[in-house]
Amino acid sequence: MQPQMARGIADTASKPSEAPNRIRRQSDRGWSYTLRSWLGLIPFLLFCLLFEILPIIGGLAAYGVYNLRTGWLRNLLIGFSSIAANFAGVPLAFAFVATLGVTGFVTVAIQNWFHVSLYDHGFSIYQFWGLVMVYTYFQLPLMILVTLPALSALRPEWKEAATNLGATNFTYWRRVAFPILLPSLIAATMLLFANSFGAFATAFALAQGNIALVPILINFVVNGNVTVDFGLGNALAVGMIVILLIAVSFYTAMVRRANVWQGR
């Protein structure tokens, strides 16, 4: 029973080269075991840090919404962003299966128009990059919604003063607006990171546990997929809390800095 238990957890958590080590270390259950399983999940951490790309796209899109002069279109886009940000979870996973799955709409369309089969080239919605695309769906509107108040706190008088002193558009953005916006952007990034780090339903509904993510591993261990091991589940949860506390403390520090310039 013991080697089976170890192999079961090893399948979901580590690279294949670590499997023999895992079985050998089965007896000394301690924090070293948890540390090992955490190291095996570093790709997952990288996955969340990948959301550094999102703030750029989301910030630019938010600026686009902010700059819209037609009021009804702006309100419509804000409303749609909040709906899309709220759509996360099980329905989103199946929406993406319907879009980019093996017989999905976009997959079939690309096959018919460009005669390129996505799945033959190794792309899969059920792997790492597919999951990144699905997470992006609800992270981008969240970024837009969180950045809009920061952008509307940029006073037009600053832009006028900068132009008055001879600054070009680019100089204004580089010297005046971007440093003021930077705390808000970092706070938004931390919020996105915390949001995606704790997201479980989307990943679980998409691949039913074939992706190595910490929440899915916690679910396996607590729900008795191979065995019920509350100790490992608790340890993983504490690790999650530590990382999230770091992110949330960054968030509050940045919000406090941003409030200086936003005058609240």
Place this chain on the structure above:
Amino acid sequence: MSIGGTTSGISQRATADNYPPRNSRLTRTDRRSIGIEKIMLALVMLYLLIPLGATLWFGLDTGKGIDFSIYQRIFADPDFSQTIITSLELAFGATILAVVLVTPTAYWVQLRIPRARPLLDFLSLVPFAMPAIVLAVGLLQEYSGSSGPLINILSLGLVPLLSNNLNIVNTPPLLVCAYVIIALPFVYRPIDNSLRAINTTVLTEAAYSLGSGWWRAFLTVILPNIWPGIISAALLTFSTVMGEFTLATLFSIYTFPIFLNNVGQQDAHRAASLAILSFIFTLVCVLGIILLVRRRPGGAAGQVDIAAAK
């Protein structure tokens, strides 16, 4: 500077509607150049709309053309009605409990200890530091009867009572309380915004000076004024609980998202139609928030909070 009497540019506050002014140097004079932000916005909106369209098409198309009978079959499914009713009950319970708990608290804090507001803001960030999965693990450990003496003392004996005598683990009441914890930031933020938008202290003091007690002042004076915040909080909680999957899985209670997940593992077309139903439901909730909040001048203008059902 016209004699006709239009206001000069200095005294006119530059809002988003009249800035940049039409004939100033600051407008984008070269109309042919579209800024990169508009392109990015268009791409983002396209990325958000394509899966919705694809899901709609995928759900209706069963290979023989558009077929609406799939919805008939969905509604005839007994599991569907059972899980919808369970989810609705949980959502109503959690919403009522959350609103009833938080509204008087927020009002009391605003009135008596406004300096404690940063503490409450920080507390409302806790569900971001402790996502649903971590909360579920903690609650399962706590109420399964193996909690240590420290917790027993700190909770004034309630935890052993609930876990040993009343056997509360894996039951709907515990799930409702967990939902309240998760929805706490989304309930607190709109109500706090509403309380800050009206002049709470002055209204309360006026009510007191006219002879009403605490509860009467709260129920008849403050509550009608913060109604947009309460509606917003209630709708956000409702839509969060209806879409919440993590806690229900770990507590083994059969709610609608779990039904959706099970269906999706077998039949992707039915799952796509159910996903569209879910989306329409979320759409109705958020539209309700936007419309109801905008109706009153006391509501927070345009700031719609986000609930992530994950």
